Amino acid sequence: xxxxxxxxxxxxxxxxxxxxxxxxxxKMESGNRKDKKTGxxxxxxxxxxxxxxxxxxxxxxxxxxxGVSANPYCSFNCKVDxxxxxxxxxxxxxxxxxxxxxxxxxx
Amino acid sequence: MSDKVKIEVIDRRHFLIMTGAGVTAATMxxxxxGTAEAKADLAAExxxxxxxxxxxxxxxxxxxxxxxxxxxxTVPTKVSVDSPMTDKDYCQEVHIISTKNPVAHICTFHFxxxxxxxxxxxRVRMATTQDVIALARMSDGxxxxxxxxxxxxxxxxxx
Numbered sequence: 001x002x003x004x005x006x007x008x009x010x011x012x013x014x015x016x017x018x019x020x021x022x023x024x025x026x027k028m029e030s031g032n033r034k035d036k037k038t039g040x041x042x043x044x045x046x047x048x049x050x051x052x053x054x055x056x057x058x059x060x061x062x063x064x065x066x067g068v069s070a071n072p073y074c075s076f077n078c079k080v081d082x083x084x085x086x087x088x089x090x091x092x093x094x095x096x097x098x099x100x101x102x103x104x105x106x107x
Numbered sequence: 108m109s110d111k112v113k114i115e116v117i118d119r120r121h122f123l124i125m126t127g128a129g130v131t132a133a134t135m136x137x138x139x140x141g142t143a144e145a146k147a148d149l150a151a152e153x154x155x156x157x158x159x160x161x162x163x164x165x166x167x168x169x170x171x172x173x174x175x176x177x178x179x180x181t182v183p184t185k186v187s188v189d190s191p192m193t194d195k196d197y198c199q200e201v202h203i204i205s206t207k208n209p210v211a212h213i214c215t216f217h218f219x220x221x222x223x224x225x226x227x228x229x230r231v232r233m234a235t236t237q238d239v240i241a242l243a244r245m246s247d248g249x250x251x252x253x254x255x256x257x258x259x260x261x262x263x264x265x266x
Binding site: 017018030032033054057058059060061062063064065066067068069070072073074075076077078079 | 180181182192203205208209210212213214215216217218219220221222223224226227228229230231232263264
C-alpha cells in the first residue's frame with residue numbers, strides 16, 4: 001500500500017545545505033473518522049515516526065500524530081560533506097517499515 | 108463579538124441555513140464554543156508536559172501557514188527557526204500544536220547540526236478555524252514559541 005517517493009539532488013558541493021522532499025502513500029487514518037454505514041469509529045492507523053539517515057547517521061526525524069495529512073509530505077535539509085547514501089524510513093504504528101534510498105555525489 | 112461574524116467565518120452555506128433558524132444557530136454556536144474551550148485545554152496540557160516548567164520566549168521561530176485554508180484535510184505548514192545549527196548551538200526540536208483539533212499534538216521535528224537548517228515542511232489536518240502553535244527547543248535548553256491563525260473553510264478531521 002505504502003509507496004514512497006523521495007527527491008534528492010544527485011550532485012552537491014561539500015558543505016552545501018541541500019533540500020530533500022519526501023512523500024509516501026498512506027491513508028494516515030486518524031481514528032476520529034466514523035464509518036458512515038455502521039456509525040463505528042474507524043480504528044487509528046498512522047505512520048508515527050519518520051527517520052532520515054545520511055551515511056548511516058540520523059540527521060533528521062519526525063514524530064507524527066493523526067493531525068498529519070493523508071499521503072504525508074515532508075521536506076527538510078541536510079548539510080552534505082562527502083558522497084554517500086541517504087536512507088529514509090517510515091515506521092507504521094502496526095510495526096511495518098517502509099524504506100527509500102538515494103545517492104548523492106559530493107565534490 | 109456578534110454571532111453573525113462567527114457564522115460567516117464558519118461557512119457561507121451554513122450561514123444561510125442558520126439565519127433561517129436563529130434560535131438553533133445560537134444554540135449551536137454555544138455548543139461550538141464549549142468544545143473549542145476544551146480543545147484549547149488539550150493544547151495547554153500538551154505544552155505544559157513538553158515544557159516541564161520552562162517558559163518559552165517569543166521570536167526565533169517562524170510558522171508559515173495559509174491565512175485561509177479551503178481544505179482542512181491538507182494544509183501546507185512550514186516551520187523555520189533562526190539558529191546557526193553548529194555543533195554547540197542548534198535547534199533540537201520543534202513541536203507543532205493545534206488548539207482545536209481532537210488531538211493537540213500534530214507533529215514534532217527533531218533536528219541535528221547535520222540538518223544544516225532548522226527548517227521543515229509538512230501538510231497537516233485542521234478540524235476548524237484555529238490558532239496553531241510552534242514550540243522550539245534549542246540545544247541550550249531554551250524554548251521559543253510562535254502562533255498563527257488559520258481560517259478553515261472545510262474541516263479535515265472527519266465527523
